[in-house]
Amino acid sequence: MPDTSRRKFFALTGLALAGVAAAGCSSSGMPWSGGEDVALDRAVDGARTLVAYFSLPLTDDPNGMNEDEANSTHVVDGQVLGNTQFVAQLIQARLGADIFRIETVEPLPLDFGVLEQQALREQESGARPELKALIPNLADYDAVFIGYPIYWYDMPMPVYTFLEKHDFGGKAVIPFTTHGGSRLSGTVEIIADKLANSTVVSDAFTISRDDMNDAESEVRSWLAGMV
Ligand SMILES: Cc1cc2nc3c(=O)[nH]c(=O)nc-3n(C[C@H](O)[C@H](O)[C@H](O)COP(=O)(O)O)c2cc1C
Numbered sequence: 001m002p003d004t005s006r007r008k009f010f011a012l013t014g015l016a017l018a019g020v021a022a023a024g025c026s027s028s029g030m031p032w033s034g035g036e037d038v039a040l041d042r043a044v045d046g047a048r049t050l051v052a053y054f055s056l057p058l059t060d061d062p063n064g065m066n067e068d069e070a071n072s073t074h075v076v077d078g079q080v081l082g083n084t085q086f087v088a089q090l091i092q093a094r095l096g097a098d099i100f101r102i103e104t105v106e107p108l109p110l111d112f113g114v115l116e117q118q119a120l121r122e123q124e125s126g127a128r129p130e131l132k133a134l135i136p137n138l139a140d141y142d143a144v145f146i147g148y149p150i151y152w153y154d155m156p157m158p159v160y161t162f163l164e165k166h167d168f169g170g171k172a173v174i175p176f177t178t179h180g181g182s183r184l185s186g187t188v189e190i191i192a193d194k195l196a197n198s199t200v201v202s203d204a205f206t207i208s209r210d211d212m213n214d215a216e217s218e219v220r221s222w223l224a225g226m227v
Helices: 003-013 034-046 067-069 082-093 114-126 156-164 186-194 207-226
Strands: 049-053 072-075 079-082 096-099 143-148 171-181 206-207
Touching: 049 082, 067 072, 072 082, 079 082, 082 096, 082 143, 082 171, 082 206, 082 207, 114 156, 143 156, 156 186, 171 186, 171 207, 206 207
Parallel strands: 049 096, 049 143, 143 171, 171 206
Antiparallel strands: 072 079
């Protein structure tokens, strides 16, 4: 992750820089793992495609949100969605794909400050929080979009659990993120390292939580540009 992104995110949130491990680097220039054209054709056709995502809207009440709650949500027709959830639903609708939400057995705190500290502790200890469910029919899919918010310049730990509990071998894996300034934050490379037998798409999608009103057109352009 470029230093500028890190500074921007922390300037915006007021979070402390102390104790933050440097994680990852820019995603540009990562080679494909191979077979990308065929895999992407299948993905963009929407056939046998799954959109899996982790997202944590800090409230479900569209009225009277505080700043942290507003930062973590996008309201559509009065319904509160997490930012990543919203992007996942856009991809799902565009492709006619299936959708799967990554959820932990233990509910995560909805107070930003508490969540922030728990997420940091989990990251530092390499935690693998238990998930409520795994994809029951993974063999039905050739392509899996995987979406997550950037937490502490990295994927949330439940997404690590998700990656490690499934075998994505032979499938196209297409990451997407929402963020507060850190963009992809090196996470595409981490996924490519972990899923060496998959085609991990380097042209991942990322959008700032401040640009959610542009998400629909940006998702459409991104999907159109993938093949
Ligand atoms: C615990 C926590 C840590 C975060 N760390 C970062 C970060 O390092 N860089 C960044 O750009 N945004 C960071 N954010 C902001 C989220 O990535 C951003 O708000 C995202 O859109 C939330 O997605 P969601 O609504 O789908 O959960 C963090 C948010 C939380 C809750």
